[in-house]
Amino acid sequence: MNVASTITVPNHIAIIMDGNGRWAEGKGLPRVAGHRAGVKTLRKLVEHSVKLKLNAITAYAFSRENWQRPDTEIKLLMDLFISALRSEVEDLHSNNVKLQFIGDRSAFSSKLQHSISQSEKLTITNSGLRLNIAANYSGRWDIISALQSVARDIELDKMTAADINETLFCDRLSLAGLIDPDLFIRTGGEQRISNYLLWQTAYTELYFTETLWPDFDAEQFDLAIKWYSKRQRRFGKTPEQIEQTLKS
Ligand code: IPE
Ligand code: IPE
Numbered sequence: 001m002n003v004a005s006t007i008t009v010p011n012h013i014a015i016i017m018d019g020n021g022r023w024a025e026g027k028g029l030p031r032v033a034g035h036r037a038g039v040k041t042l043r044k045l046v047e048h049s050v051k052l053k054l055n056a057i058t059a060y061a062f063s064r065e066n067w068q069r070p071d072t073e074i075k076l077l078m079d080l081f082i083s084a085l086r087s088e089v090e091d092l093h094s095n096n097v098k099l100q101f102i103g104d105r106s107a108f109s110s111k112l113q114h115s116i117s118q119s120e121k122l123t124i125t126n127s128g129l130r131l132n133i134a135a136n137y138s139g140r141w142d143i144i145s146a147l148q149s150v151a152r153d154i155e156l157d158k159m160t161a162a163d164i165n166e167t168l169f170c171d172r173l174s175l176a177g178l179i180d181p182d183l184f185i186r187t188g189g190e191q192r193i194s195n196y197l198l199w200q201t202a203y204t205e206l207y208f209t210e211t212l213w214p215d216f217d218a219e220q221f222d223l224a225i226k227w228y229s230k231r232q233r234r235f236g237k238t239p240e241q242i243e244q245t246l247k248s
């Protein structure tokens with residue numbers, strides 16, 4: 001049975017797609033084979049998310065810290081981003097997916113920047129699943145960028161320090177206008193945030209699994225959603241208060 005027909009599905013899921021390298025190494029393959037398999041996993045889960053009618057997926061593809069990896073791995077990853085965009089964007093478009101990238105894209109080659117902006121332009125009016133890809137992203141970079149934007153407006157006398165509040169600040173973050181992730185999934189066994197959506201995950205439910213990203217399938221995705229549906233989200237209130245609201 002479709003998981004969506006039995007339980008409340010989260011509106012927005014943030015994913016750290018981790019474990020590609022170990023998956024490949026476990027099979028005696030080069031790490032890039034794991035990244036290639038990882039693209040296929042994302043593609044399948046996007047199709048699944050469209051069926052579940054999720055509002056948004058924000059997937060971590062490349063962190064600002066990942067530039068510290070060996071040059072060969074970075075080069076292969078960049079080539080893979082270009083080829084994956086080329087092969088997947090038409091399908092995403094026909095599935096009514098709105099694709100958007102978050103992160104500092106200016107560090108990418110002009111070819112990759114072009115592919116990114118073309119794919120965003122093609123899908124910008126789509127009204128289905130919002131697929132955000134975090135590339136050259138980090139949570140601290142996001143917060144600093146928002147802060148710089150606020151500071152510039154103060155310098156220009158457009159506002160004062162007293163005007164700063166959560167709403168104003170959120171509007172300058174990468175995922176402005178999108179509800180915070182309800183569920184965070186990290187595959188690959190590590191239980192850390194690795195500088196992902198630091199601000200936006202303040203009240204997100206955190207789900208960690210040992211499964212390596214290329215092995216993470218629709219069934220396991222559904223398990224994570226079922227786990228989420230059993231959580232009581234209290235946002236600081238007592239359990240009794242939450243139960244009361246559900247009854248009324
Ligand atoms: C995640 O998989 C993908 C990227 C960071 C680009 P990893 O490459 O980190 O895989 P492991 O953690 O080494 O297995
Ligand atoms: C996080 O994975 C980044 C992505 C999945 C893109 P890493 O493998 O880079 O994280 P750490 O280094 O283990 O924290």
Ligand code: MG
Nearest residue numbers: 018019020188
């Ligand atoms: Mg990793």
